[in-house]
Amino acid sequence: MAHNGSRYAVVGLSGLLAMMVALLSGSVQTSTPRQVAAPEQEQQGDGLLARGRYLATIGVCEACHTPPAVPETPPDPSDVEQVKREREFRTDPDWKKYLDETRRNAGGVPFILRLSATSSGVVYSRNITPDLETGIGSWSEDDIVRALRTGVTPDGRVLFLFAPHTFFANMADSDAKALAKYLKSLPPVRHRVPDRELPFPPQPAPEVPHPKDPPRGRTPERAEYLLAAVVGCKECHSHHENGQLQEFTGGDPKDAFVGVFRLGPDLPLRAQERGFAAFPYPGYAVLYGGNLTRFGKDGPNSDVPVPRLVRAIRQGIAVEPDEYGRPRPLEHVMLWQFYAQMSDDDAYSIAQLVKRLRYVPHDVHKGPIRFGEDWRAAFQQVFGEPPSPNDERIFGKGNR
Numbered sequence: 001m002a003h004n005g006s007r008y009a010v011v012g013l014s015g016l017l018a019m020m021v022a023l024l025s026g027s028v029q030t031s032t033p034r035q036v037a038a039p040e041q042e043q044q045g046d047g048l049l050a051r052g053r054y055l056a057t058i059g060v061c062e063a064c065h066t067p068p069a070v071p072e073t074p075p076d077p078s079d080v081e082q083v084k085r086e087r088e089f090r091t092d093p094d095w096k097k098y099l100d101e102t103r104r105n106a107g108g109v110p111f112i113l114r115l116s117a118t119s120s121g122v123v124y125s126r127n128i129t130p131d132l133e134t135g136i137g138s139w140s141e142d143d144i145v146r147a148l149r150t151g152v153t154p155d156g157r158v159l160f161l162f163a164p165h166t167f168f169a170n171m172a173d174s175d176a177k178a179l180a181k182y183l184k185s186l187p188p189v190r191h192r193v194p195d196r197e198l199p200f201p202p203q204p205a206p207e208v209p210h211p212k213d214p215p216r217g218r219t220p221e222r223a224e225y226l227l228a229a230v231v232g233c234k235e236c237h238s239h240h241e242n243g244q245l246q247e248f249t250g251g252d253p254k255d256a257f258v259g260v261f262r263l264g265p266d267l268p269l270r271a272q273e274r275g276f277a278a279f280p281y282p283g284y285a286v287l288y289g290g291n292l293t294r295f296g297k298d299g300p301n302s303d304v305p306v307p308r309l310v311r312a313i314r315q316g317i318a319v320e321p322d323e324y325g326r327p328r329p330l331e332h333v334m335l336w337q338f339y340a341q342m343s344d345d346d347a348y349s350i351a352q353l354v355k356r357l358r359y360v361p362h363d364v365h366k367g368p369i370r371f372g373e374d375w376r377a378a379f380q381q382v383f384g385e386p387p388s389p390n391d392e393r394i395f396g397k398g399n400r
C-alpha cells in the first residue's frame with residue numbers, strides 16, 4: 001500500500017467487534033399480507049434502512065467506530081473490582097460485552113500509522129452518529145455518500161482513507177444510500193473525537209465507476225461485488241509481491257499493512273502502551289491471515305467443502321482441528337462475530353468464490369506467534385527492523 005511513494009503500516013487495523021443482535025434486528029416488518037417488494041419500493045422506507053443496517057454489519061463499521069468500555073488508564077491496583085474487570089476484558093472471548101454501550105458508533109478509536117523509523121501518525125475513527133456538534137448530524141444523506149466514496153466531507157476536509165474506506169468507492173448507489181440512511185437513523189451520541197495527526201496531507205479518492213444496484217443472489221457476481229465494495233476479506237488475506245497484490249494468498253511478515261493484527265479484545269491501546277499489544281495471552285503476539293487459495297480447486301485443501309468455509313466465516317471455527325483433534329476457535333481478529341450475521345446467500349457466494357481460487361503457494365505462519373512481554377521482538381517480527389527512538393516513544397511507552 002503506497003501513499004506519496006512511501007509504505008506505511010497501520011497497527012491494529014481491526015478494531016473492536018460488536019454483534020449487537022438485538023439492535024441489528026430492530027427493523028419493523030410491514031403488515032401482512034406481505035407483497036414481494038418491487039425494486040422501487042425497496043428504495044424507500046424500512047427496506048432500505050434494513051439493508052443499510054446489514055451492510056454496516058458485514059462492513060464492520062462498529063469494529064472501528066465503537067470504543068471499548070475500558071478506562072484509558074490502567075486500573076488502580078488497589079481497586080479489586082477494576083482489576084478484575086480489566087483482566088476479564090483481556091481474556092473473555094465475548095468482546096461485545098466490553099464495548100462502550102453509551103458510545104456506540106461515536107468514534108475515537110486510535111489507529112497508529114508507522115511510515116518509517118522516523119515518521120508516524122495517529123488517526124482516530126470518527127463519530128458517525130447524527131449528533132449535530134460532534135458527529136455527522138448536519139450532513140445530508142448525499143454528503144455521507146460522497147464522504148464514503150471520495151473521502152471528502154461537506155466542510156471540505158479530506159479523510160485519510162484506509163481499508164475498508166479504500167474500497168467503499170466501489171459501492172453501488174443504492175447500497176451507499178442505504179448506509180447513509182442507516183447512519184442518519186442512529187441515536188445521536190455526543191462525543192468529541194481528537195483531531196488526527198498525520199505527517200502528510202491525505203488525498204481525495206477519485207470517483208470510480210460503480211453500479212446503480214448491487215448484484216444479488218448466490219452468484220459469483222454478488223461475491224465479487226461484496227469483496228470489491230463492502231467486505232474486507234482481501235485486506236487481511238493478501239500480501240504484496242513486487243508491488244502486486246497477491247489476492248487471498250495470506251498475509252506476509254514482510255508486509256505489515258496486510259499482515260499484522262492485534263489479537264483478542266482489540267482495544268485501542270492506552271497511552272502508556274501504544275503498539276500492537278493487548279493480547280489475552282500474557283504478552284505480545286503477531287498473527288497473519290491464512291492463505292485461502294489452498295482451499296481453491298487445485299490447492300492442497302481442495303477437499304474442504306463450502307459449508308466448512310462458511311462455518312469458519314460465520315462461527316469462527318478453524319477449518320483444520322487443533323493438535324488434539326478438537327475444533328479450533330479462530331481469533332476474533334477474523335471478525336466472525338460480525339460475519340455471523342451474513343446472509344446464507346452472501347456467505348455461500350463468498351465461500352464458493354474461495355473454492356474457485358487458483359492455488360498460489362505461499363507459506364503463512366498459522367496461529368499466533370507469541371513474544372511474551374518482549375514487545376521489541378514482536379516489533380521486529382512485524383516491521384523487520386528493531387524499533388527506532390521514535391518507535392520507542394510511540395510503541396514502547398509503559399513497556400520500559
Ligand code: HEC
Nearest residue numbers: 013056059060061064123124125126128159160163164196
Ligand atoms: C478499520 C477501521 C474502520 C472501519 C472498519 C470503518 N471506518 Fe469509518 N473511519 C475510520 C477512520 C479512522 C476514520 C477517520 C479518518 C480521518 O479522520 O481522516 C473514519 C471516518 C469515517 C467517516 C467520516 C466521518 C467524519 O466526521 O469525518 C464516516 C462517515 C465513516 N467513517 C463511516 C464508516 C462506515 C459507514 C463504515 C462501515 C460501512 C466504516 N466507516 C468502517 C475507520 C474505519
Ligand code: HEC
Nearest residue numbers: 014232233236288289290312318319320330331333334367
Ligand atoms: C481483519 C482481518 C481479517 C478479515 C477482514 C478477514 N479475515 Fe479471515 N482470518 C484472519 C485471521 C488473522 C485468521 C487466522 C485466525 C486464527 O488462526 O486464529 C483468519 C482465518 C480465516 C479462515 C480460516 C482458515 C483456517 O485456516 O482455518 C477462513 C476460511 C477465513 N479467514 C476467511 C475469511 C473470509 C472469507 C473473509 C471475508 C468475509 C475474512 N476471512 C476476513 C483475518 C481476517
